[in-house]
Amino acid sequence: MSWRESGKKGLIILVVACIVCLVSIHTNRYELSGPSVRKVIHQAQSYLWKAGNVIHSSQSYWELVNVTEELPTRDDNLSPGHYRSDPADVYNDQINTEKDTNTNLNNTTEKDTNTNLNNTTGKDTNTNINNTKEKDTNTNLNNTTEKTANEHNETNSKKKKKQAKQNKKAQGKEKKKKMRYRDYQYQRDHFNELNWTQAMSDKVQKELNKRAEGVEAGCSSLEVQRAPKPNVMYVERHLVHVKEKKFMWCPVHKAASTTWAKNLLRLVGDTNTINNYQGNARKHFPPPQTSRDMHHVPKDTTWLLIVRHPLQRLLSAYRDKMLRERKSRDRFVQMQKQIVTAYQDPNQTTTTTTTTNNTLNANTSHVPTFTQFLLKVKDDVESVWTGRKRPINQHWSPYWLLCAPCQLHYHLIAHVETFTRDQEYLIHRFHMEDQAVNIHSHASNFDSYEGTDEATQHYFSQVPKELLNQIIQLYLPDFILFDYSPDEYLKLLPSVQSSTNEH
Structure with missing residues (x-):
């Protein structure tokens, strides 16, 4: 080819x-x-x-x-244009x-x-x-795995935080429950059973009426007349009006107010209250809201007032509000710190045996002595007499200022000293036999003294005589109106202190 x-x-x-x-x-x-x-x-x-x-x-x-x-051979006949x-x-x-x-x-x-x-x-x-794709895939898988692991760890961390928060909340609830239980245990109810007779009822009625007459007579005395006039409108808003039983009550703190408030709550079936008995009783039995409503109170309404010895009431307020263990944010804890800072106990510079409170409170760094507390009370009540109108806590506000006995007419005057008998009379008088019981709520002891007499002897023996006399003068209208004498408390002062002050 x-x-x-x-x-x-x-x-x-x-x-x-x-x-x-x-x-x-x-x-x-x-x-x-x-x-x-x-x-x-x-x-x-x-x-x-x-x-x-x-x-x-x-x-x-x-x-x-x-x-x-x-x-092929050369062909000469080819034209020049076809040259081979x-x-x-x-x-x-x-x-x-x-x-x-x-x-x-x-x-x-x-x-x-x-x-x-x-x-x-x-x-x-x-x-x-x-x-590269495999590497990227492996990288993505690794990143995804790491991301999943991080998310898992973050989820576990959130769960742990949530669980810790729930545990803290549960502990707070448990602590609050214990505090509520402690508040409940703070009140010790002593039940009294009396075989009540009509003769006993008549006798007590005469005595309570006589006390009311003594208040009316005391309001005309010069010492009471000199006392500043209370704010009647404020007093009226403080009352408890039980319309169904037709009586009006003026609660006085540290004068059987918790005991009587519990009986009023039983009238409406409120048995869940464990504190602030007076406030809850006022919610169920509100007082007249205006002066017009006050004028429309029925004439047959009985006005009730329960009192106790003014100096014994001050000691009860001290043991409850100054020695009782409380939460750190409680207003009385703040008051305790203010009292310790503002007032100096003169006995603290001489001896330590007379300044001990024998308190059961674990934290005693801010607990004032009874003398320091009375110095605070003196300044509060004295401000009213001098016209400065310094706020006074209701637990030691005088009766003449808190319930205005000379402006409002009280028909029945009960005493804490005879309250077992007086309360039984009130239960029958207001036909509360089916709901109320004759109890007396005692405050738990926040010091080492079980008996009231022993505690009274201890605390008042530390008070300077001058200070105690000042307190008596400031509360003199209460002594006169309700027939109390300060003599037995003056006898508790040490003889050395008395002789020193005389010289």
């Missing part, structure tokens, strides 16, 4: 290969993904490689050298053709090499991409 035929055949194969490539590309133009492109390239490469082999096999060097034997080349020119043409073929082969080889390199590079790139 001549080289021309071989060249034609190779050219045809090249053309066919190109057409196949174009058709393949055209057919896959909408699906030129990675695998499709590589398939088309491999097909083109296969066709081009076959064409190159045919060309190379049909155009060997020796065939090109011996090509002169087949060349001599053998040397044919040889040169063959050499150039071979060069071109070799060049094409080299180019094809380079292309194939480049294609292979590109394929290899593509594979490597794909491998790198896959590796």
Whole structure:
């Protein structure tokens, strides 16, 4: 086969290969993904490689050298425009053709090499991409795992904080419950059973009426007349009006007010109250709201007042409000600190045995002595006498100021000293036999003294005589109105103190 035929055949194969490539590309133009492109390239490469082999096999060097034997002779009749080349020119043409073929082969080889390199590079790139994807996937998985672990730890931390908060809240509730129980235990109810008779009722009624008459007579005395006038409107808002039983009561703190308030709460079935008995009783039995309402109170309403010895009431207020263990934010704790800071006990500079409170309170750093407490009381009540109108706590506010006995007419005056008998009379008088009981609520002891007489002896023996006389003068209207004497308390003062003051 001549080289021309071989060249034609190779050219045809090249053309066919190109057409196949174009058709393949055209057919896959909408699906030129990675695998499709590589398939088309491999097909083109296969066709081009076959064409190159045919060309190379049909155009060997020796065939090109011996090509002169087949060349036709020179025809002199050819026109200059159809000049035929001599053998040397044919040889040169063959050499150039071979060069071109070799060049094409080299180019094809380079292309194939480049294609292979590109394929290899593509594979490597794909491998790198896959590796990168795997790394990214692993990184994402690791990040996701770490994120999940962090979220899990954060969730556990939140749960722990929530649990700790719940535990703290539960502890607070338990502590509050204990405080409420302690407040409940603070009141010790002593039940009294009396075989009441009509004769006893008549006797007590006469005595209570006589006390009321003594109040009326005392209001006209000069000492009481000199006392500042109370705010009657304030007193009226402080009352408890039991309309169903037709009586009006003026509660006095530290004078059986808790005992009587409990009985009033029993009238309405309120047995859940464990503190602030007077306030809850006032909610159930509100007083007249206006002066007009006060004028419309029925004429047959009985007015009731319960009192006790003024000095004994002060001691009861001290033991309850100054020695009783309380919460740190309690208003009386703040008052205790103020008293300790503002008032100096003169006995503290002389001896330590007379200043001890024998208190059961665990924290005694801010607990004032009884003398310091009386100095505070003296300044409070003295401010009323001097017109400064300093606020006075209801637990030691005088009777003449708290209930206005000279402005409001009280029909029954009961005493704490005889309250077992007096209360039994009141229960029958107001027809409360089915609801009320004859009890007496005692405050728990916040010092080492069980009996009242022993505590009275201890605390009043520490008070300077001058201070005690000042207290008596400030509370003198109460002594006069309710027929109490300070003599028994003056006798408790040490003889050394009395003789010193006389000189």
